[in-house]
Amino acid sequence: MKTTRKFLLPDHQVPTAWYNxxxxxxxxxxxxxxxxxxxxxxxxxEPIFAKGLIEQEFSKERWIEIPExxxxxxxxxxxxxxxxxxxxxxxxxxxxxxxxxxESVSPVGSHKLNTALPQAYYNKIEGIQHLTTETGAGxxxxxxxxxxKHFGLDVxxxxxxxxxxxxxxxxxxxxxxxxxxHPSPGTTTEAxxxxxxxxxxxxxxxxxxISEACERAVTRPNTKYTLGSVLNMxxxxxxxxxxxxxxxxxxxxxxxxxxxxxxxxxxxxxxISLPFFRHQLAGxxxxxxxxxxxxxxxxxxxxxxxxxxxxxAGLTPLIPMYTLGADYEPDAIHAGGLRYHGAGAIMSHLxxxxxxxxxxxxxxxxxxxxxxxxxxxxxIPAPESTHAIAVAIDEALKAKExxxxxxxxxxxxxxxxxxxxxxxxxxxGKL
Numbered sequence: 254m255k256t257t258r259k260f261l262l263p264d265h266q267v268p269t270a271w272y273n274x275x276x277x278x279x280x281x282x283x284x285x286x287x288x289x290x291x292x293x294x295x296x297x298x299e300p301i302f303a304k305g306l307i308e309q310e311f312s313k314e315r316w317i318e319i320p321e322x323x324x325x326x327x328x329x330x331x332x333x334x335x336x337x338x339x340x341x342x343x344x345x346x347x348x349x350x351x352x353x354x355x356e357s358v359s360p361v362g363s364h365k366l367n368t369a370l371p372q373a374y375y376n377k378i379e380g381i382q383h384l385t386t387e388t389g390a391g392x393x394x395x396x397x398x399x400x401x402k403h404f405g406l407d408v409x410x411x412x413x414x415x416x417x418x419x420x421x422x423x424x425x426x427x428x429x430x431x432x433x434x435h436p437s438p439g440t441t442t443e444a445x446x447x448x449x450x451x452x453x454x455x456x457x458x459x460x461x462x463i464s465e466a467c468e469r470a471v472t473r474p475n476t477k478y479t480l481g482s483v484l485n486m487x488x489x490x491x492x493x494x495x496x497x498x499x500x501x502x503x504x505x506x507x508x509x510x511x512x513x514x515x516x517x518x519x520x521x522x523x524x525i526s527l528p529f530f531r532h533q534l535a536g537x538x539x540x541x542x543x544x545x546x547x548x549x550x551x552x553x554x555x556x557x558x559x560x561x562x563x564x565x566a567g568l569t570p571l572i573p574m575y576t577l578g579a580d581y582e583p584d585a586i587h588a589g590g591l592r593y594h595g596a597g598a599i600m601s602h603l604x605x606x607x608x609x610x611x612x613x614x615x616x617x618x619x620x621x622x623x624x625x626x627x628x629x630x631x632x633i634p635a636p637e638s639t640h641a642i643a644v645a646i647d648e649a650l651k652a653k654e655x656x657x658x659x660x661x662x663x664x665x666x667x668x669x670x671x672x673x674x675x676x677x678x679x680x681x682g683k684l
Contacts, residue, residue: 261410266500267331268426269319274599275485275526276315277534281602282573283561293570298668299469301478305375309486317489322429323371326403330359331493335501340629349649349659350507355523356666357632361584364521365396365481368490372479373400383476384408385469387437387462389517390416390589390637391423392667393481398432400521411465412438414457416589437462444468444566459593460579482518483563483572483597485546491524494664499528509540509662511648515640516544516553516611517591519600525664526609542602542609545640547591549584552577553604553611561595574601586616587675615641621671622646635667637676
């Protein structure tokens, strides 16, 4: 096997098309209209989404071409490195070979730009001028802020109040890129005022922030809503991660057995896993797909599969999902991107069919393994990413106990350089 540490592709090998798993999942249950409870039709989403994105949400085409304007911007940071985690392997003394896809190299420090750029592009070509969105920890808000700037759109962001207070530098990044940031829930929307009236001390949730952003989109002229996870179109855009990883493993003369990603709504886990999943569907390979979620918001391991709203106010379509309930208020964990009550329809379907499995990880352990990873590999991981690292370590130690070789791939969804207050709390015993 080759021993080169980083496996890079030339920029002309950035994928030219996204992989659409809906072409291979004919039994996926439809979303439902929130009022009629009938299957959702594309026209029902037009008040909040750009038409090009709605088309992708319902498309059954296996490959969807990446617009050249988007691909050109991808080339600023893509292909992202596939890295052999030799330092971590040594620290664990494991026979497992561990790789990670380093999505922290993007300008915003996470995988979120992979979908922010196409979402801004499709709004731009439709003539939209204003975008609204929510953000948890701020990675998505940062991504859509700079994507909007690339395409000449202004962006208004409702940031979950807990993260707004915990992560002031994320707010500054969004403002630097031109984003207008509000704590959520807040007083600028009817939904926000209602949430505050019900509980003035609420730390907020992604469900609440989504309600505020959607309300703004439908009440402000020439405005559309954007979303950083959950929906099919977001999973589609994120498949650039796994498609690149496939080619990079060819260069490494290796191939994964286990594929891991942290899990909030499903975007980065879907991005790393779905391109490999198509080979399992075709009977060419078998993988152990593991979604690593927070024990503070365990929708996959403790939730139920049913139709539920994607937001707290009930403005969004009903999604067939594993959910803790749209009004669920997660623990005040530092992994703000994982504080979402439900899972996207695609990932929920795969879990229900036992094609993927899920593990929940406690916050303190996440920072323990995050620190170990930083000292072994030199990268301080985002709190969200530490969940994937924890599960990767568990699988590597299991291989050691069994005396078996195993190839483990996980997605390093982002760096933690703007989350140092969380690491400080961990070091000071204040988590």
